Amino acid sequence: MTDSPLHLAVIAGSVRDQRMSRAVAEWAAFRAATAKTEVELIDCAETDLPDDGGLRPGGSAASPVAARIDAADAYLIVTPEYNHSYPAGLKRLIDWHYREWMFKPATIISYGVQGGLLAAxxxxxxxxxxxxxxxxxxxxxTRPWEHLGAVGFAPPDPVGEAFDAAVHELSWWATTLRTARHDRPYNR
Known part of the structure; x- marks a missing residue:
């Protein structure tokens, strides 16, 4: 199990037209992919979730993306800051799943005029x-649209270096928690 690649889900959290999250998520997915890390992109704008009337505490009926969320060892969440928080589409994706998320790590990539840190x-x-x-x-x-060009999101080198450090930490947690889920499952 420790030799198998980590499965990382990169989640684009915005559903708005003319959004940045898809471009940033594509950049993050490309940069995070290695021989030891398989990456899958999940886009909230392309995810059909059931009506919220079916939400239940502790887990709801399976959604079309439940298996993809469950298969991930870790998550990179790409979110804008809207009104000092994160968007409703991302909240719906989170709320529709429960056990799929459990005992896994997540790193947050936020963006906005001031870096989106309140959303994080x-x-x-x-x-x-x-x-x-x-x-x-x-x-x-901060202001990622200034680094959006014909080939997508292309931030300056210090952003890439910060991202690499964050993914390194995420990978450590992903490996540690994957081993723990396998060897000592939490049964409560």
């Missing part, structure tokens, strides 16, 4: 309730 902080509390370990390192992108 709001996500930490939500993920703590789902037994998700959020990494200490987050990547806050």
């Amino acid at each position: 902080e709001h996500l930490r509390g939500v993920f703590a309730e789902l037994h998700v370990v959020t990494t200490r390192r987050v990547v806050g992108l």
